[in-house]
Amino acid sequence: MTDTETRVARVAAPRESRRRRPGGGGPRAGTIVAFLTPFFLPFVLFYLVPVGYAIWQSFRVVRRSGGQYGTSYTTWGGFEQYGQVFQNSEFWSSIERIGLFGIVQVPVMLFVALIMALLLDTPLLKIKAFFRISAFMPYAVPGVIAAIMWSYLYSPQLSPVVDLLQGIGLHPDFLGPGAVLWSAANVSTWLWTGYNMLIMYSALQSIPQEIYEAAKLDGAGNWAIAWQIKVPIIAPSIVLTTVFSIIGTLQLYAEPAVLRQISSNISSTFTPNMLAYAVASGNNYQQAAAISVVIALITFVLSFGFMRLTSKRAGL
């Protein structure tokens, strides 16, 4: 009783208690600081500062004084860099490209993940642990490595898959202008389906068994249980994985960047992130910062927009 009372009192009037007993409040504040510092220090150093720096840089422009090579300095430029970004046709075509990528890849990946999660959750499947691990395995492979691996499978010079397909009279060009976007999508799907499946599967695990028993008593079959009970209950996880996927799509970099090594059909401005990188490597850091900020804003609007759109329906 007394314990709860003091806690309530402290929560209600923390300032007062601290003011009254600085000695007594000190260690507690110290504890809070001690526990929070390990989080806040890196958070400020490696998150807030770089983000702030990028925003700051995006409002600056390079000027130069004198001569053939001159001396450069940066100065305040207002929204000049943003104007450049919005006028840049490469930027818009990269946005369009990953828009198309996301509209196709995200639903396909999440649908497959959902089916796999539902299958794992049925008593039909006996060796669950094995399937759970093997489906999750690609996620343990770093994206760059996965892309390198797939690039060997796509490459007509080296791939046993292409050889095999040619053997039966097919001549696929995985790296051609029309196909390469989907080859990159395939790598992403391979990498992330297991991860999304695991999130959905965890949600399925937390559904109490009584619900299924009740449903069965009401005469529901396995299909009905899956689509009318399980899926609506785990809808919040599906929304969550969709938001993750939207963010991931807008940040797409590693897969196309690696495939670019072997396919000239991936330009240096294929995705918005690749464009930002190309601009930065041309020493136009301010412009690259503005591109990054715009990508971040679009990501923010799309992911929160999706959450708001679905929150009512998903019962969040």
Place this chain on the structure above:
Amino acid sequence: MRNTASRVRLAAAAAAASILVLAGCSSSDHSGSSSAASCEPAKGKVTLQYWNTVPGMDKVVDVWNKQNPDIQVQIKNISNDQYGTISNALKAGKAPDLAQVGYDELPNLRTQNAFVDASACSAATAAKSKFVPWTWSQTSFGGTGVFAFPQDTGPMALYVRSDLFKQHGLTVPTTWDEYAADAQKLHTADPKLTMTFFDPNNAEWFNGLLWQNSAEMYSYSGDKWHVSIESDQSKQVADYWQKLIDDKLVRTDLANGSTQMYAAYQKNQIASYVGAAWGYSMFRDNLPSQAGKWSIVPMPTWGSSAASGDWGGSTVAFMKGSKNLYESVKFNTWLNTDPQALALENKLGGLYSAATAGTQLPALSQGVPYYNNEKIFDVFAESSKNIDTSFSWGPTQKTVNLSLQDAMAKAAAGDGTLSDALSTAQATALKSMKDLAIPAEAGK
């Protein structure tokens, strides 16, 4: 102005604190001057930092370190993202004393104030006589400053699969017209065999071809850069390769130096290679089973007079902030002119020296076993002499190259032409310079 600033700060409340913090240090924008470098020998032992990308360079440096206990050199390989590493180090104020920089990147880094002018050291200006003239003028930007020492060059030549040429009764081409005719004959005889490949992702290579045809892409006069990437000379080269691509006489699906490229050569699918001097060790090391089948001949020419281009090669630059300029000059001179160092670099790293002494190395006057004991370096030496010495690179070359590559890839895929790619590159050059406040205009 201030109003917009505060509005942004309000909107980004979380980031506001860091913006204010950073606003304080924004005056650290690099505004270095490259003047008044002093050239005093250090008192006591010195350790130099040297960043490079050449295989085997650690062994060369070992030789130096043994002979010079007072000037020790620490080496770091930056092959992975060479210029990103250098740029980041510059921004952080932690650049090494010396770094390897390609000729085409020199103007770019110069506009970032990356170098220190070593002409304060008499030994640096005296080194001029030791290098092939055009390489020196690229590192001194045609002026009196000394910002880097040339290390190696990539005089171009044609690598020929003699056995395949013989098998199909082809003569070794001396002009580009003959080369195209040979390519047509080869394709007619065996559609699976192509003359060479056009790598759309390799602007450096394409620039070498333009260089051969005296395409002066940049010049500086009247306080302005003049961009003429779309010149008649470069269009001639573009149209030529466009026709080879259209007629399917060259492949466009291979990247230079890729596993795929070696696989295609390994499978005898390609009969020649338009390459540079440093490529000799690539073929030797990656296709050992084709020893004796390759010959190296002069690159085909556009007219009757000999002309060649350069592809790649690089310099060892004096980086801004070096506190040991005297010692850096000393080491850099040894590294790039000493016969022992040059011989090792050629053997281990495949470097074709930019120093005139390099062409007189005993190893370079002998036949090379892989190439049927032919004296291939004689071909490169001749090529080197025929390189247009007035060619210069632009200050935003990397951006221009990326844009050129993207457009070349489109052309190779049937969307536009290589000539269009030149127009794209021209526009990119002008815009990228404008973005970095470098005064530029089109034409001469």
